[in-house]
Amino acid sequence: MESDYIIEDTDIRRLIVKAVEARDMAYARYSQFKVGAALLAGRENSSYADEVVGRETDSRDRNVNEYRVFTGCNIENSSYGATICAERAAVCNAVSSGYKDFKAIAIVGGLNSTGINGITYPCGICRQVLSEFSADMYVIAARSEDDYDMRRLSEFLPASFGAGQME
Ligand SMILES: [Zn+2]
Secondary structure, eight states, rough: OOOOOOHHHHHHHHHHHHHHHHTTTTTTTTOOOOEEEEEEEEEEOSOOHHHHHHOOOOOOOOOOOEEEEEEEEOOOOOOGGOOOOOOHHHHHHHHHOOOOOOEEEEEEEETTTTTTOOOOOOOOHHHHHHHHHHHOOOEEEEEEETEEEEEEEHHTTTOOGGGGOOO
């Protein structure tokens, strides 16, 4: 879905703050590398409006009028392959609530011992999962509210396999 959504600086900062908060919840027992993600996602108007926290943060997009921020953290497992990344945990939260129009995701990460001292980019699997829903969404890989690398997902995952191939 092509979007003309342009993210605002206040939303970037809000997402980074929420990603930092989500990182505190990380279950990183094995790697000690804790990651948090905050996903701004919208859904089309529905009859469940009373459950919605945020409304029309972007009134320029007429197709979607309800937005929320969904967070996620990495959840490791003693069977390492069962581990899920923070970004995909956030996606699961959003899609499970009916929010599939992704606008932006902020990601922060770092070892327990160092805290968030560098930029953490989404892994290949997460890039693929995000692209299923919004290939041109913003990806904000952040060290702090003032220090981040923000690009479109299509730049992080060029020439990708997508739903178009399955039609
Ligand atoms: Zn990942």
